[in-house]
Amino acid sequence: MTLNSSRRIFLKSSALAGIVFGAAPRSLMRAVYAQGSVSKRKTMVVIFQRGACDGLNTVIPYADSGYAKARPTIAIPAPGRGREGSALDLDGHFGLHPALQDLRPLYQEGHLGIVHAIGSPDLTRSHFDAQDFMESGTPGLKSTADGWMNRCSSTLGQTESRFRAVALTQTLPRMLRGSSPAVALARIDDFHVREDIEMSEGRGMMGDGRQRYGRGAQSNRSEGTATAQKADGGSSSAAFEKLYADAAHDMLGNAGRETFEAIEALKLADPAKYRPREGVSYPRGRLGDSMRQMAQLIKADLGVELAFVDIGGWDHHTAEGSSTGQLANLLRQLGGSMAAFHQDLGDRMNDVVVMTMTEFGRTVRENGNRGTDHGHGGVSFVMGGPVNGGRVHGRFPKLSEEHLFEGRDLPVTTDFRDLVGEVLVRHLGVSDLKRVFPNYEVKPSAFVGALRA
């Protein structure tokens, strides 16, 4: 094992490479890291709601009489005189599900916008295909090998960051698969080869109780020297790194190399030390955990530009519930996680846009089991500094049969690519949308105005 390969990331910044070889203080390394304009970038976070969220019980068109009529047992009551369980009024027409109360102040303050009747133009009601299309970014075309977020990553120019495209998931989502590097990690504070822990037992404990570096770190392990932990060369981590460095340039080899680069970057930036801001409490569950860690990655200046988290369980064919129940429980997690993230990042939200996506909406009418079946148009939230919030964007039709898609579903009046495109252009400064959405022309005239121009 040579220093060379483990320091690969920094050697790329050749001007400062000499300093890195020495026992440079961490602050300087951070400066090196930041030099590749890593920290200055803007970030887009996608929250994918897998299973098709019922948009009509999320952002409720309570003023349309068709709504309550179509849903005799699961409709959310219209807002009124503080009645418990009623919708939280937004604009006299729409209301938020009461479980989304954490989001209402963000809406009122203009940090949160809503796009209703949004979705994919493809007519499939298959979860699998619809998710696939929404992630590939090419509805109707199954042969697309990569995801739109990965293609977007390749349009963003050079970066030194290994975390430009990151998913807080166990497996890399379709949206991020492709030729550009992308990292999937389930837990950021446990991302290393475990042998290092084993070898450091009793010796390598960091002050915060986490064990991080290996035996070799003894000699000069003071905070800020991330260079020495592999110096004794006995580590399996180094051997694995070499095995994967030499592996073929295929999916497995590439992922192996990206793994070790990510381990290295995480050691240096140490996102785990960025605890949630005082008073911020993320909801229990996977989404809350993901959003908390996403905030840590962003605060650690790891250069996150395209980020992905997901939350499953939205497929409520039975006993969906109304003001309380299964959907309410999930929405509480969603709203709570988004609000906590917003509060946690504070001013940094000026550089962040969070948007939610789901593969399709659900039937306007409830089905025979107090649930809803697969529909068409759904709803997206858009949150962050640049957001044109406090409004429900998009064209929302009347809920009478003649205005519905196939007489049963909310139609799609905003193609999801127009909203994604708007975020990419106005927030991330992407100029080549043709590469992101190859068979679709995203026209600024079709932007719903979710972001300030």
Added chain:
Amino acid sequence: MNRDGRFRTLLSLTLASQMAVLGPLAGADPETTIQKIPNDDATAIHVLNRLTFGPGPKDLGRVKQMGVAAWIDAQLRPSTATDTALATRLAPLETLSMDTAELRAKYETPPDVRQQIQKARAEKDAAEGKTGTASAGQRSDEMDPKARREERAAMVKRFPQLATLQGTPRKVIAELQAGKVLRAAYAERQLDEVMADFWFNHFNVFARKGPVEFMIGDYERDIRERSFGKFEDLLGAVAQSPAMLFYLDNWQSVDPGFSPRDLYRQQGMGGRPRLNGNRPPGGGGATGAKQPPKRTFGINENYARELMELHTLGVDGGYTQKDVVEVAKAFTGWTILGEGPGGPRRNKESRFAFAEPAHMKGDKRVLGVTIKNGDEKEGLEILHLLATHPSTAKFISAKLVRRFVADIPPQALVDRAAATFTKTGGDIREVLRTLLTSEEFLGPAYRSAKVKTPFEFVVSSVRATGAEVKNPRPLTEKIGAMGMPLYLQQPPTGYKDTAEEWVSTTSLLERMNFALDLSAGRVRGVAFDPGSIDNQAATLDSVAAQILPSGLSPKSRETLEAEAKKDGNDRAKLVGLVLGSPEFQRK
């Protein structure tokens, strides 16, 4: 209800159609079928990699002794004799031998108690300032074992009836997972295990939805009995299994005009109907709400859609939304005795039942075919129509080729497998035979082309090292941590069988860490003895020969030789490095 009778009808339909169309089976095509399967090391290793959960130390010798061709044939005809060594290992997992009724009687928490537990948890969360409500199963996973035990003890004190149960549903799922790992690791009839896994995944159900966790044992037995048989028989068994009926909601899909209240009144059973008031236990979280005053009933499209999209035709198999609705109508009334309409209530036997009063009358039109009004027969006719449809032959064949040959299935082989499917009336064993004797499968083109799933990786590590699994729990937890919790894939798609799903930074790191943990004896309950590795050759050669018979790349060998030198031939460490190497991730 006599299920056998129904299947006899179904079977005779199948046979009749076959005999009408076909003469005797055509002989194998000499162009594409390997007449004489070579009995060399490379072929044997490849076959072991694909038809088993990975070669163990003695497997290569055994296959070669028997001959690859004879070994494949034997795997295709698993004997029904007890695998006694395996049975001994499974014996301590007492829930595995229980049927649904027994499991529910012994492990199901009564609904009122369950509600109380959930309420107590919610109050505790609120008191601690925590927000958000995970599902009961998730919530329980997040608790540490001590907290879980304390909560349980408190609940038993409050609800003495809990003390009469033998354990919690957690135990049932844990033992299912443990059984699956033990079977994969130790079963003699490996292809039988591979196929049971394949079909369970094809007909995926989620253990945490309602009482499904208690139904999976029976469900898997039903599947296992049919995994080399006729596809239509398998499809029919799944369609009438309580596990699938519950998981895809068909048990509550009824004629919109049907009123269970009337039915119960007619039957003089009184009380409230359970059709919709019956909150599934466990999964999904409690509504906590008062039931809305007005009940509605009607059809539920969930099963009908997935039946065509995932179980038979495939999403491009040529059906429409209209077909989905028509199929859903035909299956109204297919329900679970004791759960759905038709009573008697609180019958925990959980058997299939056809509830005639809940069935929508009238002809249905599916895929251009008129299905005559005929109660339960409509569903059976539709299953037959789907099982014998050309799209199904293609879809199932492609999925099998993807499993056994390559992520992108070679089309010519799919076509041949589909032809066998059609020719034999969906005989799974014969489709497999076409596949496993093909040039594509046996030739060098696709060797090591597949990446192992987390389940395959963990089990193949155990098999390769010859490790002794005393307690499978740590292994099932690892598999879960790698993104593949067994029996807990929520969507009906099951787990994907392609590399891009399983190759990611996180999962690779988990694999490397598992490899080191296993070889260093750090996996609780799993004993590996590095001294067990034959040491006649140089250390690295012996290790590689046993752990990775398909071989290391020259560069990997170089790296590992340097490691071996540095560490004084530390065998355990070399085993760990080989298990975590890129080569071992493939099969």
